[in-house]
Amino acid sequence: MALNKKKWYQKSRTYRYITQGIVFLFMLNVFLRQILFYDRNVEEYCPFGGFETLFSYITTGEPLKHVGMTNLIIFIMVVIITLIFRGGFCSWICPLGTLQDMIRFVGKKMTVLPIIKPISKKYRNFVKVNKKDLSNFDHQLRYIKYFILLFAILGTWFSATLLIREYDLIIGLIKLLTFQLTIAFALLVIVVILSLFIDRPFCKYLCLMGATINLIGMISPLRITRDENICTNCDLCSKSCPMNINITAQKNINTMDCTHCFNCLDACNTEDALVLKFFPKDLYNISQKTEPISKLGSETNE
Amino acid sequence: MKKFSYIYGFLILIILVGGIFIARIAGIWDSMDVASKSEVEVAQGLKTPTGKFTLGEIIKGYDLNKEEFYNAIKLSLDYTEDAKVIDMVRNGEISYADVSSYMEPIIEAFGKQKRH
Numbered sequence: 139m140a141l142n143k144k145k146w147y148q149k150s151r152t153y154r155y156i157t158q159g160i161v162f163l164f165m166l167n168v169f170l171r172q173i174l175f176y177d178r179n180v181e182e183y184c185p186f187g188g189f190e191t192l193f194s195y196i197t198t199g200e201p202l203k204h205v206g207m208t209n210l211i212i213f214i215m216v217v218i219i220t221l222i223f224r225g226g227f228c229s230w231i232c233p234l235g236t237l238q239d240m241i242r243f244v245g246k247k248m249t250v251l252p253i254i255k256p257i258s259k260k261y262r263n264f265v266k267v268n269k270k271d272l273s274n275f276d277h278q279l280r281y282i283k284y285f286i287l288l289f290a291i292l293g294t295w296f297s298a299t300l301l302i303r304e305y306d307l308i309i310g311l312i313k314l315l316t317f318q319l320t321i322a323f324a325l326l327v328i329v330v331i332l333s334l335f336i337d338r339p340f341c342k343y344l345c346l347m348g349a350t351i352n353l354i355g356m357i358s359p360l361r362i363t364r365d366e367n368i369c370t371n372c373d374l375c376s377k378s379c380p381m382n383i384n385i386t387a388q389k390n391i392n393t394m395d396c397t398h399c400f401n402c403l404d405a406c407n408t409e410d411a412l413v414l415k416f417f418p419k420d421l422y423n424i425s426q427k428t429e430p431i432s433k434l435g436s437e438t439n440e
Numbered sequence: 441m442k443k444f445s446y447i448y449g450f451l452i453l454i455i456l457v458g459g460i461f462i463a464r465i466a467g468i469w470d471s472m473d474v475a476s477k478s479e480v481e482v483a484q485g486l487k488t489p490t491g492k493f494t495l496g497e498i499i500k501g502y503d504l505n506k507e508e509f510y511n512a513i514k515l516s517l518d519y520t521e522d523a524k525v526i527d528m529v530r531n532g533e534i535s536y537a538d539v540s541s542y543m544e545p546i547i548e549a550f551g552k553q554k555r556h
Contacts, residue, residue, distance in 0.1 A: 207463070
């Protein structure tokens with residue numbers, strides 16, 4: 139049964155924007171206070187930094203002195219949250235994810251500019267023509283972050299230092315303010331440019347916290363489920379998914395990349411076709427078709 | 441469960457913030473088993489990025505050579521050790537970049553020493 143178009147308060151994204159806004163403003167405050175008044179430290183709030191603190195605590199019995207226990211506690215809480223709520227931290231909390239969303243919003247609006255419009259049209263045609271190859275390429279690229287995660291864990295253990303710290307995007311930005319150009323800053327610029335055209339490129343391909351959450355989140359009992367008897371296969375859900383998940387090919391959305399942004403729930407026009415459930419049937423059945431669709435940028439405007 | 445998707449993010453936020461508060465109340469926050477509180481504060485201060493601490497505290501906290509440290513941050517040797525780094529940076533007497541570039545490797549090495 140088709141529903142009338144949802145009002146703003148009936149969409150999950152309204153409430154997601156609110157939580158994202160709260161966290162983003164808080165972290166912006168921490169960042170500004172660090173660079174202006176020197177009395178805060180963004181590293182205290184990085185959950186992946188909690189991994190380095192954990193390592194320090196295991197090997198020396200002490201946390202890292204410049205952040206204390208803060209980021210370790212945040213890391214533990216994110217793990218607990220992921221075990222219950224799966225990938226929600228990425229979509230609803232992470233300020234870097236929020237930043238990418240904001241840049242993507244600007245990127246979509248830019249496509250109406252006279253200079254950008256023809257380029258955007260050529261890009262869409264290119265994606266359309268090479269759909270299958272791009273889909274496979276995108277799918278393979280998603281594995282990079284897991285390899286980097288393995289490297290980071292093993293490298294940190296054997297070298298007694300967090301190897302990837304020098305490539306942390308926020309560290310790169312902070313160092314720029316003291317006139318130090320780093321690889322991290324170059325990486326940040328690349329991510330910002332890519333975010334204009336691709337939804338959440340850092341989350342998809344490079345985020346180590348995201349990789350950790352994806353792996354842990356597989357245990358979570360919470361899933362978006364699709365009722366095949368009700369679903370009309372209109373594919374609006376798949377087109378609205380920022381992680382390019384092929385939703386209509388699945389009964390339970392078991393794809394690791396699902397961040398529970400609930401864009402699909404908002405886009406779905408058929409009542410109860412897509413629902414959020416704890417312990418759905420066939421919860422851990424991962425034999426379903428899960429390859430992403432080749433859409434290197436949302437086709438629907440939010 | 442439809443309305444659950446509306447409050448999903450708020451629940452995550454509550455659990456996240458709640459966990460931090462509980463850790464603080466339970467005293468886990470302060471359970472840093474280090475040699476001295478001032479050593480912790482010096483390290484914290486230096487990473488944030490400069491210290492709310494005096495030159496003397498930094499020299500003592502990290503076993504620095506005073507002459508070498510003063511030369512690195514371009515300060516004359518007769519300058520008092522009681523001056524706070526943060527005030528000196530704000531007043532333009534020293535540059536944060538000089539402090540940071542001298543202290544970062546020392547802090548990293550200090551951390552490594554504690555691990556081996």
